[in-house]
Amino acid sequence: MTSQVSSTAEQADGALVGEQRTSGDGGPGKEVRRLDRVIIRFAGDSGDGMQLTGDRFTSETASFGNDLSTLPNFPAEIRAPAGTLPGVSSFQLHFADHDILTPGDAPNVLVAMNPAALKANIGDVPRGAEIIVNTDEFTKRPMAKVGYETNPLEDGSLSAYHVHPVPLTTLTIEALKEFGLSRKEAERSKNMFALGLLSWMYHRPTEGTEKFLRAKFAKKPDIAEANVTAFRAGWNFGETTEDFATSYEVAPATTAFPTGTYRNISGNLALSYGLIAAARQADLPLYLGSYPITPASDILHELSRHKNFGVRTFQAEDEIAGIGAALGAAFGGSLAVTTTSGPGVALKSETIGLAVSLELPLLIVDIQRGGPSTGLPTKTEQADLLQAMYGRNGEAPVPIVAPKTPADCFDAALDAARIALTYRTPVFLLSDGYLANGSEPWRIPEVDQLPDLRVQFATGPNHQLADGTEVFWPYKRDPESLARPWAVPGTPGLEHRIGGIEKQDGTGNISYDPANHDFMVRTRQAKVDGIEVPDLEVDDPADESGAGARTLVLGWGSTYGPITAAVRRVRGAGQRIAQAHLRHLNPFPGNLGEVLARYDEVVVPEMNLGQLATLLRARYLVDARSYTQVSGMPFKAEQLAEVLKEAIND
Numbered sequence: 001m002t003s004q005v006s007s008t009a010e011q012a013d014g015a016l017v018g019e020q021r022t023s024g025d026g027g028p029g030k031e032v033r034r035l036d037r038v039i040i041r042f043a044g045d046s047g048d049g050m051q052l053t054g055d056r057f058t059s060e061t062a063s064f065g066n067d068l069s070t071l072p073n074f075p076a077e078i079r080a081p082a083g084t085l086p087g088v089s090s091f092q093l094h095f096a097d098h099d100i101l102t103p104g105d106a107p108n109v110l111v112a113m114n115p116a117a118l119k120a121n122i123g124d125v126p127r128g129a130e131i132i133v134n135t136d137e138f139t140k141r142p143m144a145k146v147g148y149e150t151n152p153l154e155d156g157s158l159s160a161y162h163v164h165p166v167p168l169t170t171l172t173i174e175a176l177k178e179f180g181l182s183r184k185e186a187e188r189s190k191n192m193f194a195l196g197l198l199s200w201m202y203h204r205p206t207e208g209t210e211k212f213l214r215a216k217f218a219k220k221p222d223i224a225e226a227n228v229t230a231f232r233a234g235w236n237f238g239e240t241t242e243d244f245a246t247s248y249e250v251a252p253a254t255t256a257f258p259t260g261t262y263r264n265i266s267g268n269l270a271l272s273y274g275l276i277a278a279a280r281q282a283d284l285p286l287y288l289g290s291y292p293i294t295p296a297s298d299i300l301h302e303l304s305r306h307k308n309f310g311v312r313t314f315q316a317e318d319e320i321a322g323i324g325a326a327l328g329a330a331f332g333g334s335l336a337v338t339t340t341s342g343p344g345v346a347l348k349s350e351t352i353g354l355a356v357s358l359e360l361p362l363l364i365v366d367i368q369r370g371g372p373s374t375g376l377p378t379k380t381e382q383a384d385l386l387q388a389m390y391g392r393n394g395e396a397p398v399p400i401v402a403p404k405t406p407a408d409c410f411d412a413a414l415d416a417a418r419i420a421l422t423y424r425t426p427v428f429l430l431s432d433g434y435l436a437n438g439s440e441p442w443r444i445p446e447v448d449q450l451p452d453l454r455v456q457f458a459t460g461p462n463h464q465l466a467d468g469t470e471v472f473w474p475y476k477r478d479p480e481s482l483a484r485p486w487a488v489p490g491t492p493g494l495e496h497r498i499g500g501i502e503k504q505d506g507t508g509n510i511s512y513d514p515a516n517h518d519f520m521v522r523t524r525q526a527k528v529d530g531i532e533v534p535d536l537e538v539d540d541p542a543d544e545s546g547a548g549a550r551t552l553v554l555g556w557g558s559t560y561g562p563i564t565a566a567v568r569r570v571r572g573a574g575q576r577i578a579q580a581h582l583r584h585l586n587p588f589p590g591n592l593g594e595v596l597a598r599y600d601e602v603v604v605p606e607m608n609l610g611q612l613a614t615l616l617r618a619r620y621l622v623d624a625r626s627y628t629q630v631s632g633m634p635f636k637a638e639q640l641a642e643v644l645k646e647a648i649n650d
Contacts (some may be wrong), residue, residue, distance in 0.1 A: 017397040031246045038202065038250055039104035043121050044113030045082050046075050049191035054091025056195055060204040062264035062441060064436045065252030066095040071103035071634070074378035080263040083142050088120040090367070099256035100560040103438065105636040111194055113168070115143045117610040118152065127355035134190070146306035154641040168193055175233035178225045188228035203249050206235065214317040233628065258443065264483070265442040267404025267406035267435035271365065272302040274413025276309050279335045281414070282421055282453035285310045289326030291319045294377040294582040295340045295433040296367040315521040319347035323364070327351055327400055330360040331498065332637050333457065333488040335417060337367040342384045343374065344445065348394050350425055356396040356501050356524065359484050361420035370632045379632025380433035382557055383608035389586055389615070395521045397528040402430040404560035407442035409435060409535065412583065413449060423531055424483040430585070434558045434634045457492055458485035463506070472506040482527035529587050540578035549576040549649045552599040556582040556612055559605050559635060566640035575648050585612070588619070596622045603627060603647045605640055
């Protein structure tokens with residue numbers, strides 16, 4: 001058996017694989033080889049438990065100390081017909097003994113639970129890779145359902161791969177016969193058999209998975225023990241079968257992380273924790289008004305578990321009601337949040353405009369997905385940028401913050417809350433399905449390292465009339481931030497009008513005066529333009545003469561991992577290129593124009609049709625080269641590396 005990765009080929013994240021060598025005894029007649037990285041993809045029907053299998057393998061890999069990145073890939077339909085291509089669910093995991101940035105371009109190992117899983121994924125599998133196939137599913141009807149006229153396990157079409165035919169269903173049923181389960185019940189545990197086999201193959205810890213299974217099925221101890229037994233049977237099968245003569249070790253990534261306490265975390269979970277932390281740092285209750293929508297629903301689910309931290313969650317009857325309740329909570333003095341995806345943003349747009357007019361802090365969390373309309377609910381995209389920037393009537397500027405990795409969603413949530421609370425404005429937080437569902441190691445911060453987000457509510461009059469009377473003016477602004485005072489309803493003497501009709505400067509009274517409207521529009525824009533954001537940092541290593549690169553690659557949001565991996569490849573090939581990544585998209589960093597002007601070529605990769613590139617061209621008159629993809633999947637490092645090399649050589 002050959003190894004999954006070449007000892008000389010450049011890898012997806014720009015690192016070279018170290019020498020593969022025997023490093024121990026993997027059992028009777030078994031060889032153990034040392035690798036520096038592996039990419040595994042589990043694939044099967046949406047009912048085969050591939051997400052759970054991948055999640056458990058990931059959890060054990062994280063506890064072992066590897067760096068990792070994951071890519072869950074869900075069917076777009078809630079329950080596609082079993083055994084069909086649209087019903088295939090997969091989970092890809094890239095883990096390594098060094099720092100990595102992406103889930104990997106192509107799997108070294110594919111676990112295919114049925115013919116549909118094989119056919120849907122074989123195009124991504126490189127020659128020489130390993131394929132573990134559940135042979136029990138390769139019967140005439142399942143193969144015909146996906147267009148296989150002959151059995152691919154027998155017709156030579158897979159001769160370029162190392163195929164391991166394993167009767168997973170039969171072996172699982174045999175292992176569980178003592179439990180007296182029906183065939184259908186026993187068959188459900190075949191994913192645990194596969195997990196046990198892969199855990200043996202890559203020397204993953206097992207205690208955590210067994211503990212997890214017993215906890216998950218605590219009310220059904222027989223089912224719990226059946227799953228544990230199937231898991232152990234898969235491990236033992238790998239240990240004893242002659243077909244798997246080699247197992248592999250990937251050492252912990254001891255030098256990849258700063259000292260600290262780490263856990264594996266998904267983007268939606270990190271974002272949820274960031275919102276809770278922001279509320280605690282602001283000393284405010286957290287209120288979520290939301291309506292379930294893929295891929296944002298996990299935030300609602302998670303926040304609903306944390307009432308002990310002063311979190312209130314309201315699942316409204318629709319998107320409009322969700323944001324209306326959140327804006328009401330903001331008026332009442334809470335850190336208010338609404339979560340959604342692109343279609344929900346369209347429905348919330350009028351209330352977002354109202355929040356702009358009322359100048360109240362409100363976080364609009366948009367977990368972007370493929371569109372338009374219902375589009376691709378379970379697939380990723382970055383196509384809501386222009387909607388977040390301009391998708392309201394009138395001049396209604398809203399700040400925009402975008403995290404770059406799953407773990408960064410925590411910090412981005414804190415940053416968005418800082419802006420909303422400091423400047424009294426709604427703020428867009430643009431994540432996407434790739435970040436939301438993907439995961440990576442996250443260093444748990446110390447509480448004393450978190451920013452102080454406390455705000456001062458208005459407590460009394462803030463203006464004196466000509467006759468000496470002291471009154472409260474709800475739109476009298478802080479001269480530095482241009483933020484208006486935040487007066488909690490019920491505070492004596494601070495009664496004031498709210499509503500969507502234009503306000504008079506200072507008093508907040510209804511005003512139709514043209515000059516006042518012009519002033520208020522420009523003031524709201526100036527408030528957003530004046531938001532304090534850090535300068536853009538540029539990674540541009542100079543050569544021996546001190547000269548920098550001539551080409552800059554500029555990204556935003558979830559393209560960070562693929563772009564950085566591609567930059568490593570380009571630099572590894574001896575070419576120079578600079579890289580920068582935007583977190584703040586409105587307002588842009590103050591030095592962005594100067595940065596763009598330093599380079600002959602600016603390449604902007606996006607998972608849309610060039611929305612950031614359009615904004616850069618309009619604002620800075622730079623001829624940005626747009627490279628786009630709207631496939632519902634993230635960029636691959638290799639494809640970006642080729643694009644960057646072309647840009648450098650033009």
